[in-house]
Amino acid sequence: MRQATGLDAPDGADWARVHGHQYALLGKRTVVRASVQLMALLLVVATLWSGVDHVLLGAWGVALAFAVALAVSEDRRALTAEIAHYGAEEIRRHAVASAAKGVIWGLGMMAFAASGGADRLWIVWSVAALLMLATSVSRYSAPISSMAFSASVGIGGLLAAGIAGNWLLVTVVLFSVVFAVFGVIENARVFVASRLTEAAMHEKSETVSMLLREFEEGQADWLWQIDTRRRLKGVSPRFAYALGSDAKSVEGVAFLELISGPNWSNDEYRETLKAFADKIKRKEPFSDLLVRVALPTGQRWWELSGAPIVDDNGIFQGFRGVGSDVTEQRESSEKIAYLARYDTLTHLPNRLMLNEALGEALAYAEHWRSRCAFLMIDLDRFKAVNDSLGHLVGDEMLGQVANRLKSIVGEHELCGRLGGDEFGIVIRDLSDRRQIEELAKAVIEQLSEPYQIENQILYVGASVGSAIGPRDGKTVEEMLRNADLALYRAKDEGGGEHCEYEPSLHANAEEKRQLEFSLRSALEKNEMALHYQPVVDAHTEEVVSFEALIRWNSSEHGFVSPAKFIPLAEDTRLIVPIGTWVMQQACNEAARHWPSDVKVNINVSPEQLLEPEFASTVVRALSHSGLDPKRLEIEVTESIFLRDASVARKALEQCIALGCSVALDDFGTGYSSLGYLRKLNFTTIKVDRSFVQGAAQQSRESLAIIRAVVAMAQSLDMTTTAEGVENADEAIMVRDLGCTKIQGYHFGRPMSAEDARQVFARRAVDLKRKSA
Incomplete structure (x- = not known):
């Protein structure tokens, strides 16, 4: 019943294809349907004009005209029923509009019967019954709407006949409504069956035509x-x-x-x-x-x-x-299957095939209660080859790496390329753990041998991380993840190493993941704060600058050491927004609360210098705070020259052009080169605390290094800052060695902004006393 009347779509058919056409016809025949209603209205008015109150007749006519207008509006909405969504809400509204017409007809008959037109009720009912018959047998009508109209007219007719006391008419009306409703339902069944048959024949015809066309047009x-x-x-x-x-x-x-x-x-x-x-x-x-x-x-x-x-x-x-x-x-x-499972550059199995082989190895190990292993290999210093010599040279090197790996692996081992400069080896049956050590050692030795490409001798190394299954993982994902963690450990140790997976690596990785998640919202939660450590003149011991040091007090992890979250921020490039915040806060503090002769030193990461907008960030911080550029000293380490030296140098030269000074921090502990001092106009060299502590213990090497740095700085018209001075003896020592500035716990630990202001307040009091 619901499928025939359009409330549900027939099984296996589209509603719009079966009933949409039916509703769309209503929109196409709107004028005809409205005209029939209005003609019926005029016929009734002409019949009752002489015996019914004209006001009543006119009010009824206006009401019916309004109901017809509402129905016309709903018919027009149905025009797109075949192509647009025409759902239960639209069907209900259309039925309501049809019912409204029926109600007006019913109310009219009741009013006429009660106001002196009972003798002509047969005529009015005949007109209404004609409309019921038309809507029940016409294909230009919707089943639900037709039944709503017939029922409304029938109820009104029954009440009108009852008011008039015409029981014969009551019987006629009752049977007319019943037959009309059954006629609508039967007509709907026939219509739906016809549409389904038509659709099926059309679909079969299209299918046969398509098959014949394909066969005729197919050249093979x-x-x-x-x-x-x-x-x-x-x-x-x-x-x-x-x-x-x-x-x-x-x-x-x-x-x-x-x-x-x-x-x-x-x-x-x-x-x-x-x-x-x-x-x-x-x-x-x-x-x-x-x-x-x-x-x-x-x-x-x-x-x-x-x-x-x-x-x-x-x-x-x-x-x-x-x-x-x-x-x-x-x-x-076959070519697609090959490309899906093999790497086109090295012709080694790709990640998909390695995953499948590792999955089979794990299943084999579980079935026979044996062990398997996975080695993840990453080339050391390969990015430098790509960046300096181009990707064509890098691709040729990867091809040679693949050939060397193929010569290393045995019969029951499969090597492949995971992507980039990462490779993997699956050991199907691991009989002895020494097999992993020997294979990893062979890989590192072979891949560390020189490569001759385009008449150039190139060197790269290799790091290896391994995981044993099913001990270190029962699924492919777990094995890959754990081997990757072991590889990170090998890379952190300097490369050229092999590390096996340990459960602690996963714990460290999870801690790092949680810290990263918290770090991403640390600035929004106002969890970051700046502390300031004083730098004093070596001779007068007056504060000449403060170094801004960031601190993180996480709501989830508590106080987090900078040694832990700063490298994490650099790895995730969160150091860029954090560094921007530090620059703005430190400049604001120095400009508003410090004497005009005191500088602020701000550490800048290589990641920040590689940003094209770094110089603009400095300009914004200076302009918003009003700080004199001469009071800003940017501290960098030698690692900035290992990434993209030209970009870093350009960014720093722009800052120097603004009037800022640049200090080279941790000089002598990293990749020291006197060429760095020649390429960039540094104003200060900071002697690392390790040399200061060594000199305090009378280390000849440390003393010699400090003297050399001081002499070089003096010849280049630079100042020197000794870090890590913790007592008076060390202060006297570095002063005697010629350092111009001193920084360390002896003169002050990192302190809050309020405590730094107190330093200046006490200095002002001391000056007043001296002047008095």
Whole structure:
């Protein structure tokens, strides 16, 4: 019932395809439907004009006209029912509009019966019944709306007949409504069945047309037929062309012998040909059977479909079918399959194939209670080769790396490329843990040998991380993750190392992940704060500057050491927004609360210097705070020259042009080169605390280094700052060695901004006392 009336879509059919057309017809016949209603209205008005109050008649006419207008609006909404969504809400609204017309007709009949028109009620009912009949049998009506209209008119008619005391009319109205409703339902059933049949025939017609069109247009399709002796008959020119011969030459020739040639004994051919021969022998129909054939034109792949032929008496007459030459598709599929599983650059198995091999190794280990292993390999210093010599040289190097790895792995080991400069080795059956150590050692040694590419001798190294299954992971994902964690450990140790997975690595990685998550919202939560450590003049011990040091007090992790979160911020590039915040806060503090002769020192990460907008960040911080550029000293380490020295140098030169000074921090502890001092106009060299502590212990090397740095700085007109001075003796020592500035716990630990202001307040009090 719901499907016939349009409340639900018929099973397996689209609602719009079945009922949408029906509702769309309403919109197309809006004028006709409205005209019928208005003609009925005029007919009733003319009939009752002489016997019913004109005001009542006019009010009823206006109400009916309004209801017709509402119905017209809903009919027009249904115009797009075949192409747009026309759901339950739209059906309900249309039914309500139809019911409104019926209610007006019913109310009119009741009003007429009560106001002196009872003797002409038959005429009004006849007109209303005519409208009911029209809406119940017309295909330009919707079932639900028709039933709503008929029921509304019928109820009004019953009440009107009752008011008039015409019981015969009551009976007629009752039966008319019942028959009208049943007529609507039956008409709807017939309509739905017709639409479903029409749709099915249309779909079958389209399918047959499409198949015939594809067959006619397909250049590789042809028909074949064999008799009871399996000899070709009725060979078409297209089939003969596929066989590489003419139709007369192959007519009557045994089909299997013709396509197998001398290759019947070849296992590769026999497997597909045997399947085809078995189908023919058992007289079974088959479809899309892939057969490898040998023809005078060469080896080809055919896709055959066929069915046995029987006469009217059921006697077997042979086989008939369709064939296609799918050689190109087959070769393309094989190429795609190869590309899906092998790396195009190195021709090694790719990540997908490595994952499959590792999964099989884990399943084998679980079944036989043995062990397997996975080694993840990453090249050291490969990025420098790519950046300096180009990707073509890098690609050639990866090819040589692949060849060396293939020469290392054994019979039960599979090596492949994971992507970039990462490779992997799967050991299917691990009999001894020393096997991993020996293989990792061989990999590191082989890949560390020099490479000769384009008349250049290049060197890279390799780091290896390994995981043993199923101990370190029972799934492929776990093994890859844990081997990767071990590889990170090997890279952190300087590269050229092999590290095995340990459970603590996962704990560290999880801690790092949680810290990163919290660090991303630390600035928004106001968890960051700046502390300031004083730098004093070596001779007067007056504060000349403060170094801004960031601190993080996390709401989830508590106080987090800068040694832990600063490297994390650099790895995730969160150091850029954090560094911008530090620059703004420190400049604001110095400009608003410090004496005009005191500088602020701000540490800048290499990641910040590589940002194209770094100089603009400095300009904004200076302009917003009003700080004199001469009071800003940017501190960098020698590591800035290891990434993109030209970009870092340009950014710092822009800052120097603004009037800022630049200090070289931790000089002598990293990749020291006097060339750095020549390329950039540094104003200060900071002597690392390790040399100061060594000199305090009378280390000859440390003393010599400090003297050399001081002498070099003086010759280049630079100042020197000794870090890590913790007592008076160390202060005297570095002063005697010639350092111009001192920084360390002896003169003050890192302090809050308020405490730093107190330092200046006390200095002001001391100056007043001296002047007094």
